[in-house]
Amino acid sequence: MADIYLEIVTPERVVVGEQAQTVTAPGSEGEFGVLPGHTPFLTSLQVGSLRYKDASGAERCVFVSKGFAEVLPDRVTVLAQSGERRSDIDIERARQAMKRAQERLESGAPDVDFERAKAALLRAQHRLSLAESRAAARMSS
Amino acid sequence: MPSLKDVKAKIGGVKKTRQITKAMNMVAASRLRGAQLRSDAFRPYADKFSEVLASLAARAGDDVSPLFVPRNEVKTVNVVLCTSDRGLCGGFNANLIEMAEDFAAEKEDAGIGVKFTNFGKKGRDWARKNGFERVEEHLGVIGTRFPYTVAADAGQKLIDGFLDGRWDEVWVIYSRFVSVAKQPATLRQVLPVPPIEAAEEEKADAGEFLAEHLCEPSVEALMAELLPMSVYIQVYRALLETSTAEHAARMQAMDNATKACNDMLDELTLAYNKARQAAITKELMDIVGGAEALKG
Numbered sequence: 001m002a003d004i005y006l007e008i009v010t011p012e013r014v015v016v017g018e019q020a021q022t023v024t025a026p027g028s029e030g031e032f033g034v035l036p037g038h039t040p041f042l043t044s045l046q047v048g049s050l051r052y053k054d055a056s057g058a059e060r061c062v063f064v065s066k067g068f069a070e071v072l073p074d075r076v077t078v079l080a081q082s083g084e085r086r087s088d089i090d091i092e093r094a095r096q097a098m099k100r101a102q103e104r105l106e107s108g109a110p111d112v113d114f115e116r117a118k119a120a121l122l123r124a125q126h127r128l129s130l131a132e133s134r135a136a137a138r139m140s141s
Numbered sequence: 142m143p144s145l146k147d148v149k150a151k152i153g154g155v156k157k158t159r160q161i162t163k164a165m166n167m168v169a170a171s172r173l174r175g176a177q178l179r180s181d182a183f184r185p186y187a188d189k190f191s192e193v194l195a196s197l198a199a200r201a202g203d204d205v206s207p208l209f210v211p212r213n214e215v216k217t218v219n220v221v222l223c224t225s226d227r228g229l230c231g232g233f234n235a236n237l238i239e240m241a242e243d244f245a246a247e248k249e250d251a252g253i254g255v256k257f258t259n260f261g262k263k264g265r266d267w268a269r270k271n272g273f274e275r276v277e278e279h280l281g282v283i284g285t286r287f288p289y290t291v292a293a294d295a296g297q298k299l300i301d302g303f304l305d306g307r308w309d310e311v312w313v314i315y316s317r318f319v320s321v322a323k324q325p326a327t328l329r330q331v332l333p334v335p336p337i338e339a340a341e342e343e344k345a346d347a348g349e350f351l352a353e354h355l356c357e358p359s360v361e362a363l364m365a366e367l368l369p370m371s372v373y374i375q376v377y378r379a380l381l382e383t384s385t386a387e388h389a390a391r392m393q394a395m396d397n398a399t400k401a402c403n404d405m406l407d408e409l410t411l412a413y414n415k416a417r418q419a420a421i422t423k424e425l426m427d428i429v430g431g432a433e434a435l436k437g
Contacts, residue, residue, distance in 0.1 A: 009186045011289040011377060012179070029357050041355035042193065044366050066370075068363065070193060070354075079190055081293060081370070 004036050005075040006052055008062055008083055015083045016062060020052040023076050025069055037073050044068040047122050049086075049130050050078065061086040063130050065123050082123075089131045098124035145420060148413040152406065159402035165229065166395035173321070173388035175286070180318070180381050187374055194367055197356075198337040201364045208300065208368050211333045212309040217254040219276060219299065219308040220244065221331070221376070223315040223383040224264035225283050230387055231394035233316065233324065234263040240326040241314050245273065256308060258295070260380060276302070284384050292377035299376070300369055303332045315379035316386035322393060324386035331375050334368060 006023055008016040023034040026048030047065040054060055067080030101121035105114070222241050224234045241264065245255045259265040259278040268275055277298065282291055299311050311332035316324045356363055 009189060011183050011186045011374070013182045014185055027357060039355060041357060042197075042363065043357035044363055068193075068367065070189075077189060079186055079193075081289065081373075 003055065003074075004034060004038075006078075007075065008050070008064065008078040008080065010080050010083050015080075015085065016052075016060075019055045020076075021055070021057065023050065023052040025050045025076075025078070026064070027069070034071055034076055038071050040073065041071050042068065043071075045078070045080065047119070047126055049126065061130055061133070063089060063127055065126075086130050086134045089127050089134075091128065091131045094124045094127040094131065098128065143412065143416065145413065145416050148409060148416055152409045152413060155402055155405050155409065159399055159406070162395045162398040162402060166392055166399060169388045169392040169395060172284070173385065173392055176381070176385040176388055179286070180385055183377070183381060187378065190367075190371065190374060194371055195337055196354075197360060197364050197367065201360045205361045205364050206334075206368050207304060208332060208334050208372070209336075215253055215309040217256060217308040218248055218310040218312060219256045219258055219302065221258045221260065221295075221299070221311065221313040221315075221379070222264040222268065223283060223313070223379055224259075224261035224267075225383070225387040226262040226280055227284070228263070229394060230391035231397070233387060233390035233394075234261075236324075236326045237314060237316060238264060238267050240328060241267070244312070244314065244328060258299070260295075260383070283380060284387050287380065287384075289373075289377055292380055293373040296373035296376040297369065299332060300372055313375065313379045315383045316390075318382045318385040318389060321389045324390055329375070329379070331372055334371065 003019040003021060004023060006016055006018060006020040007014065021036075025032060025034070026046045028044040028046055032043070045064055045067045048063075050062045050064050052060055052062075062083060062085050064078060064080040064083040067078055067083070069076060069078045097120060101117050101124060104117040105121065220241060222237065224237050228234070241257075248255050254274075256274045256276050257264075257268045258276045259268055261283045262280050265275070265278045265280065277295070279291070279295065302308050303311060310330065313329050313331050315327055315329075317327040318324055
């Protein structure tokens with residue numbers, strides 16, 4: 001079976017660049033799956049996790065936020081403002097970010113940028129839940 | 142003729158200075174490498190992004206976003222001035238500030254207010270001294286390994302102010318990194334976003350290729366989401382390039398300083414040897430003179 005070349009790029013580095021069998025990504029209009037030979041399309045992405053099966057068939061997870069994806073029959077390119085593989089998520093940092101965001105939301109101070117705090121909270125929650133699923137996966141194996 | 146001791150002390154001093162300039166040169170060289178790696182890491186993202194943006198722009202037209210629309214009357218411009226925090230980098234900051242000075246003078250002559258968003262202490266100090274209104278200042282960014290979010294946050298603020306009408310244009314002055322020896326100051330308009338045009342051949346390629354794409358949610362909605370990001374990218378690129386250029390400029394300046402130290406050392410050593418020789422000759426003369434006198 002032909003493979004898809006999956007590329008996830010952030011301004012700071014190339015997070016993923018490898019062959020994948022299937023890709024599932026959190027599109028802004030809902031999650032979508034990509035198999036080789038997909039119709040070309042372009043979509044923005046939600047904050048969330050992108051899953052793919054690598055060449056050996058292992059399931060991999062990558063956190064992405066503020067991005068968009070270009071899908072071609074034989075390749076998927078994701079441009080995201082931030083992104084990291086599940087194994088690279090810094091749990092401590094995410095926890096702190098979540099705490100900060102929560103405090104800001106609860107403080108109700110007038111200078112709090114509500115939208116941004118909410119977005120930060122969402123990102124931290126997604127990172128954490130992804131990291132927890134990693135721990136669970138390790139336990140079971 | 143300076144005394145032997147004076148010359149020796151001076152030689153010691155110049156040697157110490159040379160040690161420092163040499164060390165700074167090496168530090169700048171290693172930071173330059175780091176900064177170049179970061180620029181390289183950014184390129185795939187930037188290239189792909191501009192490709193997608195160009196093809197979307199070709200399909201969506203220019204009237205989809207308020208960020209495209211030039212103001213009929215420009216009352217205030219916001220200039221993002223990128224300089225370094227620290228000196229000892231030759232004419233690097235002077236070039237940037239000179240450009241800012243010319244630009245501000247030109248705008249003010251036309252009756253347009255000028256505000257500054259400062260990245261870097263040198264430019265901040267200059268703007269403060271000259272009594273310009275400063276919107277924001279960011280120190281400790283240029284020349285460090287700053288995260289992308291710094292550029293994204295600053296970019297968002299530029300956009301917010303533009304949409305609120307606090308300013309009608311945004312320009313950025315930064316140092317373009319051409320080579321280790323060349324970092325010209327560069328002026329670029331960021332808002333309103335200049336019409337996006339891909340390079341001709343690229344347009345033919347990308348246009349045909351992407352024309353088949355389905356877009357979700359829609360071309361216009363995607364465009365609205367991508368445009369702010371393109372502003373962030375511009376800011377990030379300006380910051381990255383200025384950082385790279387700063388290290389390159391410092392490396393050059395320190396290299397020149399080290400060379401000047403070497404020249405000075407050569408001269409001083411010559412002067413020292415001459416003085417030493419003169420002292421020996423004088424002593425010999427004394428001895429010979431004394432012996433002659435004894436012979437009577």
